[in-house]
Amino acid sequence: MSVNSEALVAKRVSKRRSYFRRTWSLYLMLLLPLAYFIVFRYVPMTNIVMVFKNYNMFKGVWESEWAGFVWFQKAFASKDFWLSLRNTLGLNILDLIIGFPMPIILALLLNEVVYKRLKRITQTIIYLPHFLSWIIISGIAFQLLAPKSGVINTFLINAGFEPIEFLGKESLWIGTYALLGLWKEVGWNTIIYLAAITGINTELYEAAEIDGAGRFQKVWHVTLPGIRSTIIILLIMNMGRILGIEFDRPFALQNSSVMKVADVISTYVYRVGIRGLQFSLTAAVGLFQSVVSLVFLTTANWLAKKFGERGIW
Amino acid sequence: MKRTLALLLTCFMLLTIAACGGGSGPADPASTKADAADVADAKDAEGTKEVVEEKPELAKIKVEVFDRGTDGGKTNAIDNYWTDWIKEKLLEDENIEVEFVSVSRWEEEPQLSNLMASGTAPDVCYTYSTSLIALFRDQGGQTELSSFMDKLTDLDTLLGEDTALPGRRLIERNKIMETGEIFSVPARRMNVAGWNTFIRKDWLDKLGLPLPETRDDWYNALVAFRDNAKTLGTDVIPFIMTDDVHHRAMNLICSFLNADMTPKDLWVNSVIDRYYMLDGAKEGYRYLNKMYLDGLIDPEFYLYKDDVKNEEYIKAGRVGSFIHNWDQAFRNSPSYLDGLRENVPDGEFVAIDPFKNSKGKTYKKMYDAAGLNIFVPSFSENPEAAVRYINWLAKPEVYQFLQFGEEGKNHKLVNGIPAVTPTDGPSIQNSSNNIDMTIPMNGLWLGDQETTTKALANGYTCDPQYIVDAMKYAMKDAEATMVVPVTLSAAGPYTEDLRLKGNDGACNSVRAAEGQFDKVWDEFIADWRASGADEIIAERAEKYIDMN
Structure with missing residues (x-):
């Protein structure tokens, strides 16, 4: 032994x-x-x-002197910080509601296109905006939506209607922000779903067909369950980003009259912290942002596991 | 196995070295630089000491120079005809070797901050930002200069009396009264003219209107432009500005300020040099709001973050009137007038001065005589040479060559007064009259005001009379920003935020819907005060000294 x-x-x-x-x-x-x-x-x-x-x-x-929690106190006491936090959450949730399901729907639709060439051309066209920078898009938005010289409003004015303040009115600005984001990223975000769809075993479709499933039923019972784990993982990752927001998009699109809804954490940090040379304040806000994002991410991951999915770790 | 171990060890060594490099602070590059400089100094000292006794030891310094971009056939900001001339002449005169470090004119604040924070800023730095100057001073980033004052005699002569503080020298503008310390010296603004109002004279002529002499005249002229758009060309914009309403409606707003304000109220409430808190400013913005609601202002002004669209519309002949730098319409660059005449051959802009306050004066602002501020970083290894360089630039033979260059090449003499001739060759000036190199002064100087003004007018492509008139109006009843010799610190961290919030609030007030102006304005002011303005006002009120 x-x-x-x-x-x-x-x-x-x-x-x-x-x-x-x-x-x-x-x-x-x-x-x-x-x-x-x-x-x-x-x-x-x-x-x-x-x-x-x-x-x-x-x-x-x-070598700098210790200051304790002064910078956190300063950030939390600032009205602008809470405003930018609210706006960050608001704009991100709106992005999630509009921007998350759309690529899935688009991917399902593209997958159903029988004429492969048309599918490929459509895909290419809807990817393209992803490669434009937000600075360029803000320029395009200005050309299209400006209250007087913009294409749409010139058309409206000539047709005898009142111009619409797409960029100057708070509620309309939010819509413009969300839709421009959708327009830019929807094509790009379909790629991952289309890849997941190609991974589904074709025998499942054949089996479903034999069982008498129609087109819509095949999508509902085969394709969607097939990409479910991909959807969950992307949702978790999006939850982790709910408090983080890119800088160039809000910065390029915001203007004087919509700052109440357009000032987000990244632009607040840039303006008050970096331009005002208050690096400690900037770091405090950044740390807060990271901690909250981490909490969101772990919660979403835990929930996903609860529902029997794999999660991201 | 041995080979593995060796490889592993090298890897770890690499790691530790890299980690050390990442971990140590800004002191590191400075110290290596110091070693190099010491070695060089020692070497040179040995060689030169015996030969030339009087000449100071060879010193090496770095100097900041603005880079304004390279379009329009400009040359490399740090290596061109003029920098070569400085290098050669400085070595000959002062035995100093100079190297230029470029900082973008348009991003000077963040770039200079980076250079300062990393300890790599040149030995001679300058900036237009007074908040940066105060911040570097408060954090101990500047060399104390009062012991070097005997080496700055030429600078003192050039800067002269402080016109804002009678009885004091301009060179001591930034002196801390309590301690007598001086951390930076100002440059002198040779031309202090501020803002002017411009109007399309050919349009007035076409409509049979005289040049506006009062605010109401001006308003009515704009209304006439709006109502006669068909005669004047389609898409008329009676008045244009940008989201920087404070500057682009300057003279108009100034005419609403309470003419009886005490100097203390004026100074204490001029937060970050904006007038929102001054008595009467609200009425000025109310007037702009009325103009906006009457359709006299370009409805897209709040979307313009720079002059690009303004320039396009002005040159296209669509704009009736605007307020801008005193000579903006006539500048060779961006050449509004020449551009306009390409599209509208008989188009004509003239300066007018119609905005009178309650006392009938066309009260407006002009610039303070102190322009940008020059300092030597605290980590400079050779502050003495840096100071000598600053003083050397203030010598007439140096700055006049830099401003006018060689006769026949860069300027010609008209009645004995130099007129700068545009050059395309290697001796092209990257900034007008090389103001980015002649840092102790901003603008031309030929020893006396009259000659200087004539030389100035010679530098424009348009009829000199336009310039003479523009200068006259810009200076009429103009007052420089009040100066109180105290050291302020509170504004530093808030300046940028307040500046942007000021723009936002002003735009929103001008765009307020009918009957909403008071609500929008009061909200804006409350937010502005809470965002740091109150703190700044409190500091100013506490430190104010009655100068009379």
């Missing part, structure tokens, strides 16, 4: 040794990306400590 187990241990050890002998170079290669993450991601992260300090750019993060 003991002889047997000793032999087993020896065998295991030699197995491990031979494993390392075979694969050490792969582990060595792993060191480089690891070094990258440590040097450029984790080491800079230590500077987060500036949120508890009175950052002085000439002394550096470590």
Whole structure:
């Protein structure tokens, strides 16, 4: 018995040794990306400590004096911070409601297109806006939607209607913001769903056909369940981003008259923190944002697992 | 196995080195630079000491220079005809080797902040931002200069008396009264003219209207432009501005300010140099609101974040009137008048001065004599040479060459007064009259005002009379921003936010719907005060000194 187990241990050890002998170079290669993450991601992260300090750019993060929670207090006491938090959440939730289901629907529709060439052309056309920067899109939006010189309003004025303030009225601006975002990203976001759809076993469709399923029933009972896990994962990742917001989109689209609904965390941080050289304040807001995002992400992941999905870890 | 170990060890070494590089602060590059400079100094000192006794030791400094972009056949900002001339002449005169560091004119504040924060800012820095100057000073980023004052005699001569603070020298403008310390020196603005109102004279002539002499005249002229759009060409915009209403309605707003305001009220409430809190400003904005509701202002003005659309419409001959820099309509760049005449051959803009306050004066603002501020960073290794460089630039033979260049090449003499001739060659000036290099002064200077004004008018492509009139109107009843010699700190972190919020609030007030103006304006002011203006006002009220 003991002889047997000793032999087993020896065998295991030699197995491990031979494993390392075979694969050490792969582990060595792993060191480089690891070094990258440590040097450029984790080491800079230590500077987060500036949120508890009175950052002085000439002394550096470590030499600056401690300030406790002053910057958090300052941020939380600021009306603009709460306003930008509200707007960030509002615009992101709106994006989620409009922008999340649309690519799925579009992918399902594209999948049903029989004429492959038309499918490919349509796909290409709807991807294209993704490659335009928000600065260009804001220029296009201006040309189209400006109250007097914009194409749409010129048309309305000439037809005898009142011009519509797409960019100047708060409620209409929100709609413009959401729809421009949809227009830009919807095509791009279908790619991942289309890829998932191609992964569905075609035998399932054949089986469904034999069982007498129609076109719509095939979509409902085969395609949608087939891409369910993809949908859930993307939803979780979107939840993680609910408090994070890109900078260029709101910044390029906002204007003087809609700041009450258009000022979001990223533009608030840029204006008050970076341009005002209050780096500690900026870092405090950023830290808050990251912590809340992490909570959202873990909650969404936990929920997904509860419902029997795989989650992202 | 050994080979593996060796490889692993090298990897870890690489890692630690990289980590050290990432972890250490701004002091690092400076210290290596210091070593290099020391070595160079030591070497040169050995070589030159015996040969030339009087000349100071060879010093090496870096100097900031604005880069305005490279379009229009401009040359490299840090390596061109003029920088070569400075390098050569400075080495000869002062035994200083200079290297230029470019900072974008349009992003100067963030770029300079980055250079300062990373400890790589040049030995001579300058900026137009007074909040940055105050912030660097408060955080200990500037070299104290009072002990160098005996080396700045030429600068002192050039800057002269402080016109805003009688009895004091302009060079001491930034002196901290309590301690006598000086952390930065101002440049002198040679031309302090501020804003003018321009109007299409050919349109007035066509409609049989005289040049407006009062605010109401002007208003009626704009109404006439609006009502006669068919005669004047389609799509008439009677008055145009941008979202920067404060500057683009400057003279109009000034005419509404309470003429009896005490100097203290004026100074204390001029938060970040905006007038929203001044008595009477609200009525000025109410007037603009009326203009907007009457269809006299371009309805898209709040969407313009720069002058691009303004320029397009003005040159296309669609704009009736605008308020801008005192000579904006006549500048060779962006050449509004020439551009207009390409489209409308008889088009003509003239400056007018119709906005009178309750005392009948066309009260308006002009600039303070102190322009940008120059400082030497605290981590500069050779502040003495940096100071000598600043002083050297203030010598007439230096700045006049930089401004006018060689006769026959860069200027010709008209009645003995130099007239700059545009050059395309390598000696093209990247900024008008090289103001980005002649940093102790902003604008031409030929020793006296009269000669300077004539030289100035010579520099425009249009009829010099336009310039003479424009100058006359811009300076009539104009007052410079009040200066009180105290050290302020509160505005620093709020300036940018307040500036943008001011633009937003002003735009919204001008665009307020019928009967909503008071509500929109009061909301704006309440928010502005809560966003830092109250704190700034409190500091100013506390530190105010009665100058009379």
